[in-house]
Amino acid sequence: MRDRELTTGQEARSRSSTDAAEGVVLPVPTVWPLVLALGVSLMIAGMVTHWVISALGAILAVRSAVGWFFEVLPHEHHVTVPTAVEVIPVVSTRETRAHLPVDERHRKLLPIETFSIGAGVKGGIVGGIAMIVPAAVFSLVRFHSLWYATNLLAAGGFVSWAGQSNEFLSQFHALGLLAAFGIHTLTSLLVGLLYGAMLPMFPRWPILTAGFIAPFLWTGLLHSALAVISPILNERIDWPWFVISQIAFGLVCGFVVNLQVKVRTAQFQALPFSVRAGLHGDLQETEDEGQ
């Protein structure tokens, strides 16, 4: 006995091989789904009208269930629909494509290798570690405590810390360290991920983009949004130091990215075999000359 799986998905697959001239096998039209739907609906409608309606619905439902059952068992009923084979051309209704003025093979001028997203994430991790250094220096220079910057970051998560004094923030708090560690790890990873995702678009000069352009954009964004995200941080943050630590993050992140091996894009597949195998190099202009 065939189950429904067989009579649907798989059968459709095997039907594909049938010659079009023989016709196509399709399920027979049937009224039972309609009747079953009506039966179920009436059963429910009886709840707001009269039980007789429900009874009628039940009868219809049972009858149609039986009918439907014999529709598919022991064998699903089929019709063979004859196909008349006629050729319709699949053509564009337009003029041949106009190419960019650059080159016949403009589509082949796409980058064949680029950085992977993973490169961005690695950069984010290492950059995040590097960023701790200027932050700690700031903390020491300004407040003579390693923990001030840590607690300030953590305070974003604790509303109750909002009114605390600088002395309080300069002390060591295990909870603060934990929260700061979490926030810092998460944001570093996210920024790295974002950077990795953008890399294929701006693959050149990673040190410049990551080290300077991104920190300034990011700082600008934070500058306008920080009051909402973490009012306490906003009150006490020292922007020049913040920018310095951002640059530290970016420089290291960009440096790490630069060390990574590039991956091949789909365009690589389109190159002639001789080029892919490295035997022939006539497509110099496809090489990424950026780095």
Place this chain on the structure above:
Amino acid sequence: MPFENFDLTRDYLTHPREKTPVSTIPAVKGVDETQATQHARLPAGVIHEWLTTVDHKKIGIMYIVYALIFLVIGGIEATLMRIQLAVPNNHFVSPQVYNRLFTMHGTTMIFFVAMPIMFGFGNYMVPIMIGARDMAFPRLNAFSFWVSAFAGVLLYFSYLGGSGLYAAGSAPDVGWFAYAPLTAKVFSPGHSTDYWTLSILLSGVGSIGTALNIVTTTLCMRCPGMKLSRMPLLVWIYLVMGGLVFVTISPLTAAQIMLTLDRYLGAHFFDTQAGGSAVLWMHFFWIFGHPEVYVLILPAFAFMNEIVPVFSRKAIFGYPAMVAASVCIGFISLSVWAHHMFTVGLGAAGNTFFVFATMVISVPTGIKIFNWLATIWGGRVVFATPMLFAAGFLFQFLIAGLTGIILAVAPFDWQLHNTYFVVAHFHYVIVGGILFALFASFYYWYPKMTGRMMSEKLGKWHFVLFIIGFHLTFDFMHIPGLLGMPRQIYTYEADRGWGTWNLIASIGVIFQIAGVLCFVYNLVSSYYRGKVAGPDPWDAWTLEWSTSSPPPEYNFAVLPTVRSRRPLWDLKHPEDPDSDYEI
């Protein structure tokens, strides 16, 4: 300079072609049996054929037609409400009738217009676009349609049955979200609320059936070469939508069953005086309700993904990002429901979580908007009617998303919750976004479904009238909301300063009706007199355009084999196929 040529997708088509085909790779076409013979047959035969059909295309069309009928009904209800609200202290309808109107309008539009119409397009397009001959479970498909259809009939029978048989109540009047304890037997005697509960329960059965079909078909019935990574984005999105329907209809159904138990057997799930919880209902309803709005907007995104590239003459920008964004939206939309409940007192932690979750959803949504813009950017855009509506969608959906973000800020929402600002927000999404996308897809796929083009001239009239009407009504609706006008009120005093805005909003309806009349007339008249479309009137790239219009019962005489995301591009341009550039 490799990176200046990021034009993988660009088509650079120029003038309409004179005569010579670029390529003549043939596809096999079957003669359409149904069309040829239908006219000759007796009406009874035709009716029988439609009632018994298990063909996904016929079922899709039935879903769409059925939804259009309810669209007109829901539209009439809306018009009556706008007449009532046009001026202060109006007595056009009674308060009782008004309550029924907004309840029936909301319920109809979500459950019996938007859902079925999306399922209709899904039913029609998903199998054809993946090169299949039918849905995975054709009979279940028919059953699902009919159950949903009868559910709509049951809901509207309440107007007759509610008072007729038990002499208490008429149509439901508890609002489309039917908050407890208003739905308790004490406050809502008679059967009106039961009609609401039971018809939604029933329509849920159909929704689950169709979602099951869409998901299974997508996963199991793709033609040779149609890898997941090559699937048209429309199909991807319907896959996500199907998954969402599974997850969201379940709590809705559970809630309806609990409410039915409360009302019939005296259970106390939502009875606060007996230890039940009214907030529990809100959680159940909105854990369905918010993903539900994404069930509706995702297909609208799906239509954009097909229409925008074809009319920009470029491949979609960022296909993988689009897939990822759709899947992300699917997941995130499951975690934001309580933004509908900021005013119940969730506590700081709850509010904060739902504020952020709600804002996060705008990230994948933003990705999509940017990708559509990047697709249009530098393309040779053709402003045929589908593209006009698509452009309207892009603009209006953006604004709607922004008012959504505004509402997502909990303290702000405390002011605006249950005001007309919220009503304006969600109508901006549903009308300005979803309905515009739907209109675009009607103009786009009508030729495929009927073999005839819709009139461009009427289409442009439709667009112009409707967009004027839409903006008159819904732009100005934000203002009384900001001025504190609550929603679901029957009338208001003249001294509140809401009158002018309401009048403008009501005037907009006239334009909308005029636009819809153009549309309906266009639908009907083009069926008989429209220009013959041919298989591929838009010079498009997905599989549905490789078969005749309308397609034969079996869709494809020989199942196609695809090598890229744009199989018809490959056939049309064998010298430069996409398959060279996709892994």
